[in-house]
Amino acid sequence: MNDKELIQKAIEARNNAYVPYSHFPVGAAVLTENKEVYIGCNIENASFGLTNCAERTAVFKAVSEGSSNITAVAVVADTDGPVSPCGACRQVLSEFLPPNGKVILTNLKGDTETTTINELLPGAFGAEDFYE
Ligand SMILES: O=c1ccn([C@H]2C[C@H](O)[C@@H](CO)O2)c(=O)[nH]1
Ligand SMILES: [Zn+2]
Numbered sequence: 001m002n003d004k005e006l007i008q009k010a011i012e013a014r015n016n017a018y019v020p021y022s023h024f025p026v027g028a029a030v031l032t033e034n035k036e037v038y039i040g041c042n043i044e045n046a047s048f049g050l051t052n053c054a055e056r057t058a059v060f061k062a063v064s065e066g067s068s069n070i071t072a073v074a075v076v077a078d079t080d081g082p083v084s085p086c087g088a089c090r091q092v093l094s095e096f097l098p099p100n101g102k103v104i105l106t107n108l109k110g111d112t113e114t115t116t117i118n119e120l121l122p123g124a125f126g127a128e129d130f131y132e
Contacts, residue, residue: 001031003104003114006074010106013039013054014076020044026054026077030062033069038062055089059096072102082106082113085120093117094124 006029014027019042026042040058044051052060055075062070073093077083082105085093093103099118106112117124 001035001037003072003074003102006031006037006072007076007104007106007112009037009039010054010074010076011108013041013058015041017041017054018043021046021048024077026075026083028054028058028073028075030058030070031072032062032067033071034067036062036065036067038065038067053086053089055085056092059092063096068096070096070101071098072104073097074104074106076106076108079107081111087121090117090121091124094121094126 009029010027013029014025017025019025021044028040030038038058038061040054040061042054043057055073075083075085094117097117101117103115103117103120
């Protein structure tokens with residue numbers, strides 16, 4: 001699974017977005033250590049704060065299937081430039097990706113930024129901050 005294929009999975013996931021309020025569909029796909037792919041879309045709610053972003057949906061699907069070691073994630077939306085994940089998703093991604101874990105941000109035009117979770121959330125709060 002290369003970056004382009006992972007992006008394609010994210011584009012397909014975007015078609016399942018449940019976005020009756022924002023009308024802003026987002027798709028994501030994560031690649032796990034054991035080379036499995038899990039896709040996610042944003043899922044909104046009439047109680048707006050309960051919305052789950054595409055990235056978190058994909059991560060939680062992977063973890064709940066027993067694959068918590070994520071090596072890469074792709075995110076796509078119809079943005080001017082590459083989509084920028086929200087703070088909550090950056091924190092959740094930092095839990096399951098290594099600091100140098102690949103984050104591929106793109107849009108429907110194909111503008112792509114490939115970065116790392118450490119770049120997106122330097123100094124993230126992590127387990128090492130409170131476990132001995
Ligand atoms: O990276 C992002 C940014 C936003 N959203 C969703 C949340 C909400 O449903 C909609 C508008 O914020 O887009 C995501 O899923 N991922
Ligand atoms: Zn988010």
